[in-house]
Amino acid sequence: MSGEHLDEELRDVFQEITNVAMGRAADLLARLLNNYVVLPIPVVNLMERAELNMALTSLEEFESVSAVCQGFVGSRIAGEALLIFNDTSFQDIAELTNFAGDITPQIELELLMDIANILIGACLKGLAEQLDVSFSQGQPVILGQHLALNDLVSGKAGRWTRALTIEIPYRLEGRNVDCDLLLLFTEDSLKVLEDKVSFMLE
């Protein structure tokens, strides 16, 4: 995997194990919100930092978003999970969680953190199980609220240059909720991931 492009077979396996992991995460979210979660086809890529905005295909460049990131590390694999919400989503999420009061930035933050905990935790656990590794998660960090997506991407998304990216654009059926879970694996992790995956291909 030292070349510019991701090997097609590896991409396929990453996509499939992500499919399983995100399905488990979606099941938990669906139970929390009592609403069917439409499962997307995850997008797997090898990406330069400058291209990161292109990884976020389901969100518009100038949309107002809020985001949380959480680092993870273990078994010589390291990366970051980024959960990005379109700010128009919070009204619907508040309704689904039967929240009746005003949706203040503080409330939005709580909803964002609740959902980040569920989706990031379950996804990472699902991936780790299948790869037969274990990850420890760092503290979640708020990257910002009500930012333009462009500012978010160019600003604070970690110190990396090139990464394996997995984008999971979740949608709630019949609801105006857009949220993108982006998993970034550091370049150094790729070799380890490749080894783990080759076991699965045997």
Place this chain on the structure above:
Amino acid sequence: MSIPVLICDDSSFARKQVQRALPKGWDVEVTFAGNGEEGLTAIRDGKGDVVFLDLTMPVMDGFQMLEVVKQEDLPAMVIVISGDIQPEAMERVKRLGALDFIKKPVDPDRLKQVLAEFGIYAE
């Protein structure tokens, strides 16, 4: 005569996983399809008496394919194998005529049990 079995999944890795999970010694002729449209073509060609179907696929997903199978009353016994483990997804596919639902990654024992339950395969 071998039973025509269709494995319909967009991932070649997943297709191989399902193929490997089939009971040893089951006399089948396996065909692969990468999406619902290809799957329907194979079924119409008589290559899918038993179908193992993924849900999340490009072009035509598993739900859409099940709808067509049901509408046109195509001769296929469909077992869904999917990562979409929401209870709602399981109910939907059963309403659309799927025999049963197996969660991914597929467990060979579970697969055998489902086949036995519907009298498709017995040891």
